[in-house]
Amino acid sequence: MNPTKIDPSLNSHVESTHISGLHGTVEHTHDEAGNSMFGFIVFLLSESVIFLSFFAGYIVYKTTALDWLPKGFTGLETHEPAINTVVLVSSSFVIYIAERFLHVKNLWGFRAFWLLTMAMGSYFLYGQAVEWRNLPFGFTDGVFGGTFYLLTGFHGLHVMTGVLLQTIMLGRSFIPGNYDKGEFGVAATSLFWHFVDVIWIILFILIYIWQ
Amino acid sequence: MTNLSVETITQIEQPLPGAPDNWKRFFSFSTDHKVIGIQYLVTSFFFFLIGGIFAMIIRGELITPEADLLDRAVYNAMFTMHGTVMLFLWTFPSLVGLSNYLVPLMIGAKDMAFPRLNAAAFWMVPVFGVILMASFFVPGGPSQSGWWAYPPVSLQNPTGNLINGQMLWLLAVAISGVSSIMGAVNFVTTIVRMRSPGMTWFRMPVFVWTVLAAQIIQLFGLPALTAGAVMLLLDLTVGTSFFDPAKGGDPILFQHFFWFYSHPAVYVIILPIFGIFSEIFPVYARKPLFGYKVVAISSLIITGLSGIVWVHHMFASGTPGWMRMVFMATTMLISVPTGIKVFAWVATVWGGKLRLNTPMLFALGGLVMFVFAGITGIMLASVPIDIHVNNTYFVVGHFHYVIYGAVVMGMYAALYHWFPKMTGRMYSEGLGKLHFALTFLGTNLNFFPMHPLGLQGMPRRVASYDPEFAFWNVVASLGAFLLGMSTLPFILNMIGSWVQGEKAPQNPWRAIGLEWLVSSPPTVENFEELPIVISEPYGYGKSEPLVANPDALEVSHESN
Ligand code: HEM
Numbered sequence: 001m002n003p004t005k006i007d008p009s010l011n012s013h014v015e016s017t018h019i020s021g022l023h024g025t026v027e028h029t030h031d032e033a034g035n036s037m038f039g040f041i042v043f044l045l046s047e048s049v050i051f052l053s054f055f056a057g058y059i060v061y062k063t064t065a066l067d068w069l070p071k072g073f074t075g076l077e078t079h080e081p082a083i084n085t086v087v088l089v090s091s092s093f094v095i096y097i098a099e100r101f102l103h104v105k106n107l108w109g110f111r112a113f114w115l116l117t118m119a120m121g122s123y124f125l126y127g128q129a130v131e132w133r134n135l136p137f138g139f140t141d142g143v144f145g146g147t148f149y150l151l152t153g154f155h156g157l158h159v160m161t162g163v164l165l166q167t168i169m170l171g172r173s174f175i176p177g178n179y180d181k182g183e184f185g186v187a188a189t190s191l192f193w194h195f196v197d198v199i200w201i202i203l204f205i206l207i208y209i210w211q
Numbered sequence: 212m213t214n215l216s217v218e219t220i221t222q223i224e225q226p227l228p229g230a231p232d233n234w235k236r237f238f239s240f241s242t243d244h245k246v247i248g249i250q251y252l253v254t255s256f257f258f259f260l261i262g263g264i265f266a267m268i269i270r271g272e273l274i275t276p277e278a279d280l281l282d283r284a285v286y287n288a289m290f291t292m293h294g295t296v297m298l299f300l301w302t303f304p305s306l307v308g309l310s311n312y313l314v315p316l317m318i319g320a321k322d323m324a325f326p327r328l329n330a331a332a333f334w335m336v337p338v339f340g341v342i343l344m345a346s347f348f349v350p351g352g353p354s355q356s357g358w359w360a361y362p363p364v365s366l367q368n369p370t371g372n373l374i375n376g377q378m379l380w381l382l383a384v385a386i387s388g389v390s391s392i393m394g395a396v397n398f399v400t401t402i403v404r405m406r407s408p409g410m411t412w413f414r415m416p417v418f419v420w421t422v423l424a425a426q427i428i429q430l431f432g433l434p435a436l437t438a439g440a441v442m443l444l445l446d447l448t449v450g451t452s453f454f455d456p457a458k459g460g461d462p463i464l465f466q467h468f469f470w471f472y473s474h475p476a477v478y479v480i481i482l483p484i485f486g487i488f489s490e491i492f493p494v495y496a497r498k499p500l501f502g503y504k505v506v507a508i509s510s511l512i513i514t515g516l517s518g519i520v521w522v523h524h525m526f527a528s529g530t531p532g533w534m535r536m537v538f539m540a541t542t543m544l545i546s547v548p549t550g551i552k553v554f555a556w557v558a559t560v561w562g563g564k565l566r567l568n569t570p571m572l573f574a575l576g577g578l579v580m581f582v583f584a585g586i587t588g589i590m591l592a593s594v595p596i597d598i599h600v601n602n603t604y605f606v607v608g609h610f611h612y613v614i615y616g617a618v619v620m621g622m623y624a625a626l627y628h629w630f631p632k633m634t635g636r637m638y639s640e641g642l643g644k645l646h647f648a649l650t651f652l653g654t655n656l657n658f659f660p661m662h663p664l665g666l667q668g669m670p671r672r673v674a675s676y677d678p679e680f681a682f683w684n685v686v687a688s689l690g691a692f693l694l695g696m697s698t699l700p701f702i703l704n705m706i707g708s709w710v711q712g713e714k715a716p717q718n719p720w721r722a723i724g725l726e727w728l729v730s731s732p733p734t735v736e737n738f739e740e741l742p743i744v745i746s747e748p749y750g751y752g753k754s755e756p757l758v759a760n761p762d763a764l765e766v767s768h769e770s771n
Contacts, residue, residue, distance in 0.1 A: 031404075035324045039400040046392055046430040053438035053468060057453070060464055102547055139451055142459055146451040151440070 012162060033184040040188050044195050051199050054151055058206055061143045070137040071146050076148075077131075078208045084127040085204050091120035092197045095190045103184055113166045117193070121163045128156050150201055158196045164172075187204055213278025240334070242326035243735055245314050247333050249532040249633060251308025252626070254336055261344075263695060265293035270657075270691035272283065273684050276682065278675035286674035287355035288347075288376070293378065294358030295343065298476075299387045304336050304617055307394050308485045309625055310422045312633065314398065316733060319407025319742040323399040326391050335390035343383040346376040347739030352665035354380040357672060359469055362454035362462045366446055373448060381444045388437045395429035399423055401473035407725075409744035409759075415505055416724060416748045421486030424510035425479045428517055432479075466528055470521035478517040481613065482510055484621035485552055488574055491628055492556050494722040496563025499749040501555045507546035517547040527601040528596050531606035535594045542592040552644050553582060573624035576651045580616025583608060587662065589678025602672075613696075613732040623701070630705070631719045635731045636712030642704040649697035656690025723750055723757055728764055738764050 061070060069075070095117040103110035132152075138150045169189050172178050238249055269289050272280040281289065287550050311329065315322055324327045346353040349682055353376040356365035365377050401425045406415070442453040443465060444753060451459030454465045485506075492502045500506060522530060522538035530538075556578060565571065587609040623646070630638050660683035669680045676684070717729040726733070740763040746755040758764070 009739060034398055035404055036402055039325060039396045042399050042430065043392070043396050046395070046434055049431055049434035050438050052436045053471075057438070057442070057468075061460065064461065065459060139445075139449060143452055146442075146445070146453050146713070150445070150451075150453075 033182040035147055036184050037187065040191065042084050043069060044192070048195070051154070051202075053173075053208060054147070054154065055202065056113050056128065058147045058151060061147055062210075066143075068141060070141040074210055075139055080131060083207050084124050085200065087120050088124045089197055091117045091124075091192050094120065095193050099183075099186060099190050102179070102183060104183075105179075111170060111173060114166060115174075118163055118166045118170070121159055121166070121193075125156060125159055125163070128152060128159075144183070148207065151207065153197070155199055155203055158192075158199070162189070162193050162196050165192065232474055240330050242322070242330050243751050244323045244326065244329060245633070245643070245733065245737075247329050248310075248312025249309045251304050251311060251336065254333075254340070255304035255308060256294050258340060259305070260698065261657055262293055262296035262301055263698065265289050265296065266691060267695050269293060270688040272674055273676070274688040276676050276681050276684075277680045279530050280675060283674050284352065284355060287352040287672070290355050291354050291380075292346075292508050293344070293764065295354075295402075297503040297614070298358060299384065300340050300343070300660050302480050302614070303387070303391065305622055306425075306480065307391075309487075309622070309629075310418075310483060311394075311417055313629065314401060314419055314422055314727075315405070315579060316708050317409050317419050317724060318402065318405065319737045319738060319760075321727050321738060321741075323397050324396050326403055331639055332393040332397070333391045333600060335386050335393075337385040339383040339390070342379055342386070342574065346379040349376060349379065351375050357468075358519055359473075360443065361469075362443060362446065362460075362465050364454060368447065375376065377446075377713045378444065378447055381447070384404045384439055384583065385437065385444075388433050388440070391429050391433055395433075398426040399430065407741040407744060409740075410742075411744075413504060413507070414744050414747055415507070416486075416487035417500065417510070418483065418486030420507040421482040421489075421510045424514040425482040426477045427511075427514050428482075431518065432475040434472075436472035436708075439465050442468075459764040463525075466525050467521070470524045471518075473751075474515075474521040474524060475517040475538065475609075477613070482513065482617055483702055484577070484618050485510065487557055487621045487625045487628075488578060489552075490724070491570055491574040491624055493749045494720050494749055495566045495568065495574075496560045497751050498559055498563045499751050499753070501558035502551070503747065503749060506552055506555045509551050512548040514606055516541060516548070523592055523597070526597045531717070539592055539594050543589065546589055546592075550583065553578070553585070568627075568640060569638070569647055570624045570628035572644065572647045572724060573620050573627065573650075576647065577617045577620035577624060580612050580620060580654065584612035584616055589610065600665050601715055602670055603665035604661040604669045604671055607671050607711075608658050608661030608665060611661070612654075615654050620654070623647075623650065627704075628720070629661050629726075630708070631715030632726055633710045634712070636708050637715050637719065638708040638712060639704050642700045642707075645702040646697060646704065647701070649693060653659050653690050653694035653697050657687050657694055658690070660684070660687040660690070723748065725757070728758065728761055731763060734765065739766050740764060 002168050094113055098113035098117060101107075101113060132149075137148075138146045139145055166189055169185050172185065236246055237253070241247065241250075255395040261385070268281070269286070272278065272289075273284055277541055278286065311323070314320075343353075350372045351368075351370040354360065354365070356377065360377070360380065368375050368377065402415075402419060442451070445451045445453055446453050446460070453461040454460045454462050456462055489500055489506055520538060520542045522534055523542045526535055526538075559705065560575070566574075578676055587605070591600070591606065591609055627638060627643055664683045664687075667680065669676055716732045719731075720727075725738075725744070729737065739762060742757075742759065742761075742764055746757055747757050748757075750757065
C-alpha cells in the first residue's frame with residue numbers, strides 16, 4: 001500500500017532532453033488511487049456500451065416491429081416516472097454537495113447529504129417498483145414488454161448497486177483515518193451515480209417521451 | 212545503490228517465477244503477472260488440445276462422404292464445441308497470457324496495475340471451461356448451433372430442460388466476457404499509467420501497442436455481445452421474444468450484436484500476433500523494425516476501423532444493397548493498415564542477416580500464411596464472391612489460414628522466442644524445427660483443400676457430403692492428423708526443456724528490449740529499480756543504449 005518513494009536524484013545523471021515528460025510518469029507510476037480511478041472510468045465507458053446496445057435494440061424494435069405495444073395497451077403513463085426522474089437527477093447534485101463536504105473534511109455534512117442521496121435513490125427504486133406492479137403487461141409480452149423491462153430492470157439494478165455502494169461508503173466513513181489514503185471509494189461511487197443518472201435521462205427520453 | 216524503500220517489495224515469500232522447482236505456485240492465487248501469464252498459457256494450451264481432439268473427430272467423420280462415424284447431432288455439437296473452445300479457451304486466454312507476461316516487463320513496470328483483479332480474471336477461465344465441458348453431461352448434450360449461436364436455431368430446446376447445452380454455452384461465454392473485460396481494464400490502465408520513466412509512447416515496443424489496440428476493442432466490443440447474449444439467454448430461459456421470429460422478435464438483430472463484437476474480436480486475436488511478428492523479425496534479421504511509428508499507429512487505425520466492418524459477415528442475411536456496399540468498402544479499407552504492416556515486416560527482413568531458428572521459422576511461416584489468408588479475405592470482402600461462397604468451406608479455409616497459419620504459428624514463435632526468458636532454460640532447437648516442419652506442412656495440407664472445396668460448393672457444418680468432394684476431403688483429413696501429431700514434439704520440447712534444458716542466459720538472442728535486461732526468469736518484482744529508457748526500441752545496428760541505468764535494474768546483476 002505504501003507508495004514507492006523515488007529519489008529525485010535518481011535521474012540526475014540523465015540528460016533532461018532524453019527524459020522529457022519523465023516527472024509526470026514517475027509521479028503517477030505508483031499512484032494506486034489514480035490507477036483505480038482511471039481503471040474505473042475505463043470500466044464505466046465499457047459498461048455504457050451495454051446500455052447503448054440495449055438502446056439500439058430498442059430503437060430497432062420500435063421502428064420495425066409489427067406489433068409494438070401489447071394488445072389493449074395504449075401507452076405508458078409519464079406523470080409518476082417524471083417525478084421519479086426529477087428525484088433521481090437532482091440526487092446527482094446532492095451527492096456532489098456531499099463530496100464537497102468531505103473535501104473540506106466536514107464529515108457530518110458529508111454523511112447528511114450522502115444519506116439524502118441514498119434516500120432519493122431508494123425513492124426512485126420504490127417508484128419504479130410501484131410502476132412495474134401496476135402495468136398490465138409482463139416481461140414476455142412481445143418485444144415491447146421485453147425491452148421495457150430489460151432496460152428499466154437493468155438500469156434499476158445499477159441504481160440498486162449504487163445505493164449498496166453508498167451504504168458501504170457511509171459505513172466506512174465511521175472508520176477512523178479512513179480518508180488518509182484518499183477518497184477513491186467516495187469519488188468512484190459518486191461517479192457511478194452520475195453515470196446511472198445520465199443513462200436514466202437517455203432511457204426516459206427513449207421510452208417515455210418518444211412514444 | 213538502491214533508491215526504493217524496502218517495504219515496497221511485497222510478496223517476497225514468492226519464489227522466482229518460472230523456476231521449475233517451484234511449480235506449486237502455479238496452482239495458487241498468485242498475483243505475480245508472470246505466474247498468471249504462465250497459468251493462462253498452460254491452461255489455454257490444455258484446451259487447445261481438447262479443441263484439437265474435437266477437430267480430429269470432425270476430420271475423422273469427413274474422411275468419408277457418408278455420415279458414418281458420428282450421429283449428426285453429435286457432429287453439430289463437435290463443430291460448435293471445437294469453435295467455441297478454440298476461440299474462447301485457446302486463442303483469447305493464450306494471447307492474454309502472453310500479454311500478461313510481457314507487457315509489464317516491456318514497459319518497465321513491476322506488475323500490472325491491478326494484480327488481484329488480474330488473478331481473479333485468470334481463475335474465471337478454468338471455471339467457464341468446466342461449465343462448457345459440463346454441457347456434454349446435460350440432457351440433449353452440448354449446444355449444436357455453431358459458435359455464432361444464431362437464433363432461431365439456438366432457441367430450440369428439444370429436451371425442455373432449463374439447464375441445457377445452449378444455456379451452459381451462453382453462461383460460459385458470459386463469464387468469459389466478464390473475465391476479458393476485467394483483463395482489458397487492467398491492460399489499458401497498465402499501459403497508459405505504469406510505463407517506466409522515459410518510456411514515452413513512441414518508445415513502446417510494437418507488441419505493447421498491439422495489446423493496447425486489441426484491449427480497447429474488447430472494451431467497446433464485448434459489451435455488445437454481452438447485451439445480445441443476455442437477451443438470448445432470457446429468450447431461452449424466461450421466454451421473452453427478443454430474437455424469436457415466431458413471437459415477433461428479430462433474429463437479425465442478434466447477428467448485429469454478435470458480429471459487432473465478434474468481427475472486431477478477430478482483430479483482438481490477430482493484433483498481438485502482429486506485435487509478435489514485429490518483435491521477432493528485427494531480432495533475427497538484426498535490423499530495426501521498418502517504419503516503427505507507422506506500424507505502431509496502424510494498430511490503432513485497425514482498432515478504429517474494426518468497429519465498422521461487422522456487416523460483412525451478414526452479406527447473405529437479407530442485408531440491403533446500400534449496406535452491403537458500405538461494408539464492402541470499409542472491409543477493403545481495413546486491409547490497408549494491415550498491408551502496411553506486412554510491407555514493414557518484409558522490409559525489415561529484406562537484406563537482413565537472417566538467423567533461421569525456430570521462432571524465426573514460425574514467424575516467417577506465419578507471415579506467409581497470413582498473406583495467403585489476406586488474399587482470400589479480400590476476395591470474401593467483395594459481395595459477389597461472398598454471396599457465392601458464403602457458408603462454404605472456402606470461408607472455413609480462409610479463417611483457418613488466419614487462425615492456424617498466422618495466430619497459432621505466431622503464438623508458437625512467441626513461445627519459443629520467450630521460452631528462455633520465462634523458464635530460464637533453452638529449448639531444443641532440433642525438436643523445434645521438427646515441430647515447425649510438421650506444423651507448416653500439416654496446416655497447408657489441412658486447410659488448402661478447403662478452398663477448392665468451397666469454390667465447388669461444399670457447405671460447411673455438414674457431416675456428410677457429395678462423393679465428388681471426396682478427394683480433397685481425404686487430403687484435408689490427412690493434413691489434420693499430421694497437425695494433431697505436430698503437437699507431440701512441441702509438448703516434449705516444452706516439458707523436457709523446462710525440466711532439464713540448458714540454463715538460459717539473460718539475453719540468449721542478443722535482443723533489444725527491457726525484458727532482456729533482467730535475469731531469466733526475472734525476479735518477482737521484475738526490476739529492482741525502474742529502468743530509465745533513453746532510446747527508441749529496435750536499435751539494432753546502432754550503438755545507443757536502451758536504458759540509462761542498466762546495472763541498477765537488479766540487485767545481484769549477473770552478466771552473460
Ligand atoms: C488441427 C487443427 C484444426 C482442424 C483440423 C480444424 C478443422 C475444422 C473444420 C473441419 C471445421 C468445419 C466444421 C464444419 O463446418 O462442419 C472447423 C470449424 C471451425 N474451427 Fe477449426 N480446425 C482446427 C484448428 C482450429 C483453431 C486453432 C481454431 C481457432 C483458434 C479453429 C476455429 C474454428 C472455428 C471458429 C470453426 C467454426 C465452427 C462453427 O462452424 O461454428 N479451428 N475447424
